[in-house]
Amino acid sequence: MSSKKKEMSSSAQHGTQYRWWALIALALAQFLVILDASIVNIALPSLAADLHLDTNTLSWVITAYVLPFGGLLLLGGRLSDRYGHRQLFIIGVTGFVIASAAVGFASSGTWLLTARAVQGGSAAMLAPAALALVTRLFTNPQDRANALGIWGAVAGIGSVAGVLLGGVLTSSFGWPSVFYVNVPVGLLIIAVTPFLITKDKPGKRASLDLPGAAAVTAGIVALVAALSGTERVGWTSPLTLSLAGVSVMLLASFVFIERRASNPLVPLEVFRNKSVLSGNLVMFLIGGATTGLFFALSVYMQQVLHYDAMKAGLTQLPLAGALVAIAGVVPVVIQKLGTRLTLAASLLLFAAGLIWLSLAPSNASFVVHLLGPSIAIGIGLGGAFVAGTELAVHGVGANEAGMASGLVNTSQQIGGAIGLAVLATLSAIKTRALLEGGMNVPQALTGGFAWVFLGAAAFAVIGAIIVLTVVRPSLSRGVINQSITIGEKGNRP
Structure with a gap:
C-alpha cells in the first residue's frame, strides 16, 4: 500500500474528520490529570483539619497520587498500544471519575490516600493513551506541531490552574469540591469520545512486561519513602538506608529485566536518541520543580501570609495568565529559534523567577514581592512545558507512540514525587534549624520555603545545562517536522 493510501486509511481509522474537537476532549482529560496533582494544594489546611492529618501526612496526599501515576504510566502506555488507545483512554477516564468521587466522600486519611492512589493509577492509563491518540490523529507536520503545542500548554496550565481553582472551590464549597469537579467533566469526556474518535486497531498481542512494571513502581515507591522519612529519622538511619538499598536493587533489576524482556516496558535503545533522553530528563526536573513550587507556595501564602483559600488561589492569576499568554506564541518562537534554544531560555527564566521568589x-506584599516572580515563573514554565514535550517525543515511531507518551508523563510525575520528597525534606530541615536558632515561626517557615524555591531553581538550571550540552545544535530548528518524518518511517536516529 502506498504511503498516501496508508495516511488516508489512518485518517479514516482515527476519526480525523473531527480531530480538532477530539483534541479538545483529549486535552481536557489531560488537564484534569495534571490539575489533580496541584488542585489539592490550597485545600490541604482544610482537609487536614477535617480528617485530622498531620503535616507529614499532608505531603502524601499529593504523593499518593503522583507515585502510582508515574510508576504505572509506562505500563499504561504499553497497554494502550496493545489493546487500543481509545479503549484504554475511556477505561482510564471512567476509573478517574469513580476515584475522584470516592476521594470527595473520604472520612479518614486511609480512605483518602487509597482513593488518591486509584486516581493516580487511572490517570496512568488515560494519559499515555490520550497523547498517543493526538500523535495519530494529526499526521500533517504543521497540524501536529500546533496540536503538540496546545498539549504542552495544557500541561502547564493544569499545574497553575490547580492552585487557582483549588482556592476558589475550597473557599466556596469546601475541600471535597476540588475532587467532585472531575466527575461531570469526566462524564462529558466519556460521552463524546466515541463520537469524535473511531475505535483504533489494537497492536500485537505480545506478552506484557509485568515484572518490569512491578520492579520500577516498587523501586520508585521505596526511593520516595526513603527521601520522605529522612527529616524524621535522619539520612543515616537503618530505615532510610534500607529503603534506599531496596530502591537501588529494584531499579537495577528493572534495567536487567528490560534488557532481556521480549517485549520490554521501555526499549532501552530509545534512549540512544539524545532528544528523547534529554527531553525526558528535562520533564523529570520540571516535574520536581513545579510540584515543590506549588506545594510550598500554597502553604506559605496561607500559613505565613495568612491568606484565606480564595485569596491564595486568586493570587495565582498573574502566573496563570502569563503561562497561557506565552503558550500561544511558543510554537512560533520554536519555528524561529528551534526547540533547543527555546527550551533552554524558558528553563533559565523559570529559574530566575524562582530565585526572585x-x-x-515573612511579611511579603503581593505587588512588591510576589507579582514579578509570578509573571517570570509563568512565562518560563509555559515555554518549558511546550518545548520540553515536543523534544521528548522526537524520533519515536508511531508503533511506540503509547510507550513514548507514557515515558514523557512518567518523567514528569516521578520527578514530581521525588522532587517534592527532596524539597520538602530540605525545607523541614532548614525550618527546624532556624527555630532552634531562636527565629520566630513565620520567619523560620519562610526560610524553609526559600530553600524549596532555590532547590526548584537548581532543577531548572540543571535542565537548561542538559539541553545545551546534550541536544545537538543541528536539531535547533525543525525538531517537530523531523520527528514526524522519523516517526512515520518507524526508525530511530
Missing part, C-alpha cells in the same frame, strides 16, 4: 520575606 525565594527573596520574599
Whole structure:
C-alpha cells in the first residue's frame, strides 16, 4: 500500500474528520490529570483539619497520587498500544471519575490516600493513551506541531490552574469540591469520545512486561519513602538506608529485566536518541520543580501570609495568565529559534523567577514581592512545558507512540514525587534549624520555603545545562517536522 493510501486509511481509522474537537476532549482529560496533582494544594489546611492529618501526612496526599501515576504510566502506555488507545483512554477516564468521587466522600486519611492512589493509577492509563491518540490523529507536520503545542500548554496550565481553582472551590464549597469537579467533566469526556474518535486497531498481542512494571513502581515507591522519612529519622538511619538499598536493587533489576524482556516496558535503545533522553530528563526536573513550587507556595501564602483559600488561589492569576499568554506564541518562537534554544531560555527564566521568589520575606506584599516572580515563573514554565514535550517525543515511531507518551508523563510525575520528597525534606530541615536558632515561626517557615524555591531553581538550571550540552545544535530548528518524518518511517536516529 502506498504511503498516501496508508495516511488516508489512518485518517479514516482515527476519526480525523473531527480531530480538532477530539483534541479538545483529549486535552481536557489531560488537564484534569495534571490539575489533580496541584488542585489539592490550597485545600490541604482544610482537609487536614477535617480528617485530622498531620503535616507529614499532608505531603502524601499529593504523593499518593503522583507515585502510582508515574510508576504505572509506562505500563499504561504499553497497554494502550496493545489493546487500543481509545479503549484504554475511556477505561482510564471512567476509573478517574469513580476515584475522584470516592476521594470527595473520604472520612479518614486511609480512605483518602487509597482513593488518591486509584486516581493516580487511572490517570496512568488515560494519559499515555490520550497523547498517543493526538500523535495519530494529526499526521500533517504543521497540524501536529500546533496540536503538540496546545498539549504542552495544557500541561502547564493544569499545574497553575490547580492552585487557582483549588482556592476558589475550597473557599466556596469546601475541600471535597476540588475532587467532585472531575466527575461531570469526566462524564462529558466519556460521552463524546466515541463520537469524535473511531475505535483504533489494537497492536500485537505480545506478552506484557509485568515484572518490569512491578520492579520500577516498587523501586520508585521505596526511593520516595526513603527521601520522605529522612527529616524524621535522619539520612543515616537503618530505615532510610534500607529503603534506599531496596530502591537501588529494584531499579537495577528493572534495567536487567528490560534488557532481556521480549517485549520490554521501555526499549532501552530509545534512549540512544539524545532528544528523547534529554527531553525526558528535562520533564523529570520540571516535574520536581513545579510540584515543590506549588506545594510550598500554597502553604506559605496561607500559613505565613495568612491568606484565606480564595485569596491564595486568586493570587495565582498573574502566573496563570502569563503561562497561557506565552503558550500561544511558543510554537512560533520554536519555528524561529528551534526547540533547543527555546527550551533552554524558558528553563533559565523559570529559574530566575524562582530565585526572585525565594527573596520574599515573612511579611511579603503581593505587588512588591510576589507579582514579578509570578509573571517570570509563568512565562518560563509555559515555554518549558511546550518545548520540553515536543523534544521528548522526537524520533519515536508511531508503533511506540503509547510507550513514548507514557515515558514523557512518567518523567514528569516521578520527578514530581521525588522532587517534592527532596524539597520538602530540605525545607523541614532548614525550618527546624532556624527555630532552634531562636527565629520566630513565620520567619523560620519562610526560610524553609526559600530553600524549596532555590532547590526548584537548581532543577531548572540543571535542565537548561542538559539541553545545551546534550541536544545537538543541528536539531535547533525543525525538531517537530523531523520527528514526524522519523516517526512515520518507524526508525530511530
